[in-house]
Amino acid sequence: MSIALFRIDDRLIHGQVVLGWGQPLDVGFLVLVDDAIAASEWEQELYRMAVPPGVDLYFQTVNDCLGDMDRYRADPRPGILLTADVDTMGALAAAGGVPAVNIGGLHHRSDRVQRLRYVFLSPGEEQALRDIAARGVPVTAQDVPSAHAVPLGEILGDGAAK
Amino acid sequence: MTNSQPRAIVAGHGEFAAGLVSAVEAITGRGHLFLPVAVPDLCAADIEALLRETMRATGARVLFTDLHAGSCTMAARRILRGMPDAVLVSGANLPALLDFAFADAEPGGAGGAARHAAERGRAAIDAVEGTP
Numbered sequence: 001m002s003i004a005l006f007r008i009d010d011r012l013i014h015g016q017v018v019l020g021w022g023q024p025l026d027v028g029f030l031v032l033v034d035d036a037i038a039a040s041e042w043e044q045e046l047y048r049m050a051v052p053p054g055v056d057l058y059f060q061t062v063n064d065c066l067g068d069m070d071r072y073r074a075d076p077r078p079g080i081l082l083t084a085d086v087d088t089m090g091a092l093a094a095a096g097g098v099p100a101v102n103i104g105g106l107h108h109r110s111d112r113v114q115r116l117r118y119v120f121l122s123p124g125e126e127q128a129l130r131d132i133a134a135r136g137v138p139v140t141a142q143d144v145p146s147a148h149a150v151p152l153g154e155i156l157g158d159g160a161a162k
Numbered sequence: 163m164t165n166s167q168p169r170a171i172v173a174g175h176g177e178f179a180a181g182l183v184s185a186v187e188a189i190t191g192r193g194h195l196f197l198p199v200a201v202p203d204l205c206a207a208d209i210e211a212l213l214r215e216t217m218r219a220t221g222a223r224v225l226f227t228d229l230h231a232g233s234c235t236m237a238a239r240r241i242l243r244g245m246p247d248a249v250l251v252s253g254a255n256l257p258a259l260l261d262f263a264f265a266d267a268e269p270g271g272a273g274g275a276a277r278h279a280a281e282r283g284r285a286a287i288d289a290v291e292g293t294p
Contacts, residue, residue, distance in 0.1 A: 010205045011233045015175060018231040046239055050231035107205035118203065 003031070004078040008089050009104035012037075012082050013050050013057075016104060020144040021080060022055065028077025029056040033065045033092065034084055062091050069097050086128040093132045101132055103141040103155070115155045118143050126156060167220050168197035169272055170262060172254065173213060173238070174228030176200075182226075185256050192263040197222065201234060210237035223247050224262070224276045226254035249276040251283070258283025 004025050009017065012032060021027070030051065037043045038061045051057045060068065065081075069092075072079060083089045086106070092098050105118045112120035119141050121129070133139045133152050140149040172179040179198030187193025199216055201209045213225065213234070227235040227250065235252045242248050249272070251258060261282035265275035 011236075012206070013231060014206075014233040014236065015229045015231055019229075042243075046236065049239070050236060052231075105205075107203055108208065109205065114203075120203075 002075045002077060002079055003072050003081050005080045005102055006089065006092070006098050006100065007080060007082050007102045007104045008084075008086055008106065009082060010084045010106055012084050013047050016144055017080060017082065018050065018052060018055075022052070024145055025078045025080070027055060027080050029058065029072075029075065029079040031058045031060060031065065031072060031079060031081040033060045033062060033081060033088055035061045035088075038064070062088055065092065066095050069095075073097070086125045086132075090128045090132055093135055093137050098132075098137055100138045100140070101129075102149075103129075103139065104143055115157075116141055116150060119155060121155075130156075168222055169195045170197070170224035170226055170259075170276070171199055171213065171216055171220070171222050172196050172226045172259070173199040173201060173209075173234040174254075175232060175234075178228045182254070182256060182259055186259050186263055189260060190263050195263050196226070196259065199234075206233055206237060209233050210240050213237050214241050217241070217248070222272075223249065224272050225250045226259060226262075226276075226279075227252045228254060247273065249273040251276050251280045253283070254279075255283045255286065257286035 005021060013030065032047060038059045044059050048057055089101055093101065103119055106120055108120050111122045114120050129139050129152055139152040141155050142149040172183055177200065179200060183193045183196045183198040186196060197216060197220060199212065201212065204212065217223065225238045227238055229235060230252050238250045242250055258279040262275050262279035265278060
């Protein structure tokens with residue numbers, strides 16, 4: 001498995017990803033899974049400008065990503081897979097092959113409740129994360145590598161993900 | 163825009179913006195030319211909305227941001243699309259802001275001043291090795 005981090009982060013590519021995680025993991029590629037961005041050349045160009053030289057950036061729809069997952073696994077370089085929302089990561093996890101999910105940042109929105117400094121969740125997102133965990137996929141929140149990885153049960157304040 | 167209004171917005175991670183503007187104030191007394199913006203706990207869309215609204219409210223068309231790949235820079239790039247009179251300086255540092263603070267009569271207005279500040283900031287970075 002060469003994808004070292006499966007991350008949910010509504011900012012997608014930004015400093016924490018490119019530097020905070022990207023440097024210590026020595027990533028060679030990023031996979032950005034988002035149906036809307038995969039359909040927008042302008043959005044893709046915007047994100048390309050934020051990626052350091054030497055790091056490949058792949059834009060994928062959910063369906064295309066599922067088809068290409070074996071190729072990413074075979075890639076000898078460490079990589080990071082990013083989704084902006086829980087549902088997209090849930091779709092990937094449902095197909096199998098996601099060993100663990102990192103919540104890197106889900107920020108304030110009117111339908112969300114703050115759970116951690118950088119994690120705000122709606123009831124639907126909470127359930128979707130529970131569904132991922134119910135598949136045996138560990139879900140933790142950790143914005144940067146030096147931070148404590150907070151288990152889903154602790155995030156939701158129920159002691160254990162149900 | 164009146165003289166009392168900021169001519170540029172500074173945005174970045176943590177207290178980057180406030181720290182940089184406070185340094186400009188301490189050195190030149192011209193910190194009022196910059197409006198620091200912090201974006202804790204905001205999603206990308208809210209960062210963009212905040213910067214867009216701040217630009218509208220102040221009339222400022224120059225944005226200084228900290229990191230090339232940072233959220234504020236990404237938001238600013240989105241804002242610049244459809245705003246041809248605006249200029250973004252990413253990777254901003256104190257020498258860049260100081261140059262901008264003193265660029266009252268820069269040809270090309272605030273945009274020209276921002277481009278000049280970017281050049282000055284880039285040139286101001288140095289590594290000095292110790293001697294035996």
